[in-house]
Amino acid sequence: MRCDVWWARPAAASPRLLALLDEAERERYGNYRREVDKLRFLTGRTLIRAVAAQWLGTAPEEVALDASCYDCGRPHGKPRVVAQGAPQVSISHSGQWVALAVVAEVPVGVDVEEIRAAEVADLARISFSTAERTAFARLTEPEQRAAFFTYWARKEAVVKATGRGMSVAMSKFTLTAHDQPPAVLASETPEVDPARVRMADLAPGEGYRASVAVFADEPPEVVERQADDLIGSLG
Template identity: 45%
Template sequence: MNKGAPLDGGTPGRSLGEGQRGVSTGIPRVGAGECHVWFAEAVGAVRVPGLLELLDDRELARHDAFAREQDRALYLTAHALAREVVAEQLGMGPREVRFVLECRHCDRPEPHGKPGLAGSPLELSLSHSGSRVAVALSLAGPVGVDLEEIAAGDRAAELAPAVLSTAERAALERLPEAERAAGFTRYWARKEAVLKATGDGLMVEPARLTVSAPEEPAALLAWDDRKEPHLPVRLQDVDPGTGYRAAVAVLGAECTVVRHDAAYGGDGTLYRPRPQ
């Protein structure tokens, strides 16, 4: 991938100082009626310690709790990228961004659930899988993004009964065997995107939702025991790169989805996202 120009407008390889991060105009602003989705490869905390400085205490604790280095890298990249793109929208530094977590299903005292931004109309969603991360921002309504590495065939077959509705399982069986793992992953990403947007998450069984077949345009077709979420669901597939499937759901009016690729240099420089 051609990384393009570093966000500070300087030479590639120079990282932004703490006071510079988030004040560049290199990150595009999210317009009314838009949803922007950024994809990036995960970077390691050991290679890019400057990104750890962007996280707050809660995020650092969660980051450090992961046993696997790859899980730490995914978490770090997703949350650092979210802070940098949000900071540009709000005109502040990444460390000044304050995320809130809201759960619709319980009153546990520790923060958890769907991420949001206090006092801002921006809606936020994050996802990661394999070695890639996704961050979605929207002014059009509550948003959910899901990124999934294509499941192995045996894993897809194992999960299908718990994830897919009866109609979806029948449609998956009609696909050539070689396409079923990717087809299952398409279903999974679409359902997760919807459940993230509504704030239900996996407290709702994915099999209760029926979405369109993998080869058809993304759409929510049915939701057992619920006539419809509180707002219309606008569901769209987004290309995350080879070996992955991704979808984004926005609740409310029709909106335009704008896709970006971002990349981090070895010192933490965030290279300009490019619209697709």
């Protein structure tokens, strides 16, 4: 099994890219207040359609997405490609990166995080398990900032793979330490089965942390790819 992770920078809002959005997506795009948030959203949706079009042998304009929330039905959930034989996808963006994970059949989640100013100790208290908090407390304050975003990207990837996002409490499952290969060691929530979670850290570059998770019997071959040219060909 192969999992492709595509990396793109936020693209300019050209008429061609904007035309790829459906009605619900255009509304979401318009509701973002910051320009960078608009462009990351636009780039993410464009990237899904471009990669899915290659997978399905069709045009990006023909790729339909459904982002209905599993809970309320509103269009702010995990996007899904609506087509026979479509891949499973997960999207994430932070800072100057947009990441898209694509795999056949099995659930997938991806997350990228820019290392930034944040009250990481407070966030760790509410999002880490008891074992993770104990390990985190042993680190110096400078070490904690980088370690926190490693933990967070890994945990976000896992909860995204569930399809339920942040409704799955991050504190209910325990990961390996930030300086060890990623894996789920224990779980108190039924959505996360340690025996089925396969993880890999990604390489977005200095100042970022990123991870991908799939729910499968075997670990996937993870291939990271650059998507700027793919996006540019549509603009």
